[in-house]
Amino acid sequence: MLLSSRRRLRAALLAAASATLVAAALPSPTPLGIGDPLFPHLGNPGYDVVSYDIALTYNGTNTTPLDAVTRIDAVATQRLDRINLDFTHGTVSEVVVNGLPAEFATAGEDLVVEPAVALQRGSQVRITVAHTSDPRGAASAGGWVRTGDGLAMANQADAAHRVFPSNDHPADKAYFTFRITAPSELTAVANGLAESKHRNGTTTTWSYRTTHPMATELAQVSIGSSAVVNRQGPGGLPVRDVVPAKDRDQLEKWLAKTPGQLEWMAEKAGPYPFETYGVLVADADTGYELETQTLSLFERSLFTNPAYPEWYVDSIMVHELAHQWFGNSVSPRTWSDLWLNEGHATWYEALYAEEKSGHTVESRMREAYKHSDQWRTDGGPPAAPKPPAPGKKISLFRPVVYDGSALALYALRQTIGKEAFEQLERTWVSEHRDGTATTADFTALASEIAGRDLSVFFREWLYGQRTPAMPGHPDWRNTAPKQAAAR
Known part of the structure; x- marks a missing residue:
């Protein structure tokens, strides 16, 4: 017994000495990234x-x-002596990797974690981080959005790590799993389906989980x-809307x-791809709406400002809904593939306005064509x-x-015909459901369905500095772009 204890102590000391030598040999912590063309240090x-399991405690x-544990x-895809996580705008108190305390440091907007034991390729890893999550700061930076009665999230494009x-x-x-503890008089919601709700005196803990x-x-x-309004969608799909309680009747x-x-969207693009959907109306002035998965974020003013005509509000609702297929279920592999998200959502927004309100797609596209060269220049x-302007990441949009x-x-659609175009759309979201895809994937599928090589078409339309002639509309003209001032 005594001999065994001494051996264990000696082994522990040797392991500690070895770990110290390895740590000494490692370079200083540095921020990493996966080399995204627009956000090179992201990822x-x-x-x-x-999976993520995120516990948040909100004090009212x-x-x-907020106090938080993430x-x-x-799964390690290579040997890792260190693990870089994207994280900023919070304070880390402890990191545990596979049950053992880990060293950690910050570098840029990375949390650099050094586990007690290096991770081998193919091994499973559990990283637990105790931290705070700070809702203060410039709203334009993204992350938490402070509303009139609490908080919501707006993480696009690179703000989840805030x-x-x-x-x-x-x-x-x-x-994702979310566990949110808040004063019991408040309501907490998150992506996915509700799993549980437990009251603990003056606070309640809500749990939600995504199934995709x-x-x-x-x-x-x-x-x-908030008021949570439940109803059924097509095929019994649970529809959950979350609105300020005081506005429940006005927003119905x-x-x-x-x-x-x-x-309507299912008829165009195929079955809805997630477990639930709903509208989250926030009492906040963000300047945008956002397609957060299964629960799209909208400003309250979109629905309460009488200056917005009904057809316009309807089309914006469809824009964010369309993203559940284009951008959420099928996500961009890089941020340069953003056009696949926003171009498609805008397309269905315009198509809905045409079919429901008579505002034709052709007239909208003709107007867009006039400005297209200027947009490409800008x-x-x-x-x-082009990358977003320094300090203005939302300028990417x-x-x-x-x-x-x-x-x-x-x-x-003008080139390959309506039937082939609609087949392309449905096939795209079906083949890449729950995954990521690139512009090259889309152009290859379009050529396959059209039965001919469309590489020249896509090279001109997606990568050209000037807008090509519009098929079927030789009379459409562009406004000459303004030239940048000489420096």
Whole structure:
């Protein structure tokens, strides 16, 4: 017994000495990335996340940090002496890797973790991070959005790691579980389906889980004085809307539209790809709406401002709904593939307005064509967008990725015909469901379905500095782009 203890002590000392030598040999922690053309430091190499389990504790005020624990289950795809996670805007108190305390440091917007034992390729890894999640800061930076009664999330394109440690790139999708503890008078919701609700005196813990993988930028948690309105969509799909409780009756007119919009989109693109859907109305001025998975985020003013005509609000609702197929179920492999998200959502937004309200796609595309060259000059062509302006990451979302990209889809339909185009759309979301895909994947599938090589068409429409002539509309003209001032 005594001899065995001495042997264990000696082995532990030798292991500690060996770990010290290895640590000394490692370079200083540095931020990494997967080399995304637009966000080169986003994401991290060496592992594939399988799931996130995120526990958040909200104390009732949206001006103080939340306490949080994020557990990440992943598989190492190479030997790792260190693990880089994307994380900023919070304080880390402890990191545990596979049950053992780990050293950690920050480098840029990375949390660099050094496990007690190096991870071997193919091994499973569980990383548990105790941290805070700070809702304070510039709203334009993304992450938490402070609402009139609490919080919501807006993580696109690279802001999920302002909320929780992650591999914050859509190329690495994973399953999510959220456990949110908040004062019992509030309501907490998140992506996916509700699993449980437990009251603990003055607080309640809500649990939600996704049944399909999700990109970090699509995560959603809302905490506030909310009403949750449940109804059924096509085929019995659970539809869950979350709105400020005081606005429940006023917003019913809009909420009641969702089942019909779901049915319309399913006719165009195939069955709805997730376990639930709904509208999250936030009392906040963000300047945008957002397609967070299964629970799209909308500003309250979209539905309450009488200046917006009904057909316009309807089409914006369909835009975010269409993203559940295009961008959420089929996610971009890189952020340069963003046109596949926004171009398609804009396309279905315009098509819905045409079929339901008589605002024709052709007239909208003709107007877009007039400005397309200017948009390309300002922001690059659809599939090769210019990086966002320094300090203004949301500037990536320029007109060229919306109507400019829908214009390319219109040209494609003009080229291959309506029947082939509709087959392409349905096949695209079916073949790549729950995955990621690239522009090259889309162009290859289009050529296959059309039965001819479309590489020249796509090279001109997706990568050209000038907009090609519109098939079937030789009279359409572009407004000459303004020239940049000489320096």
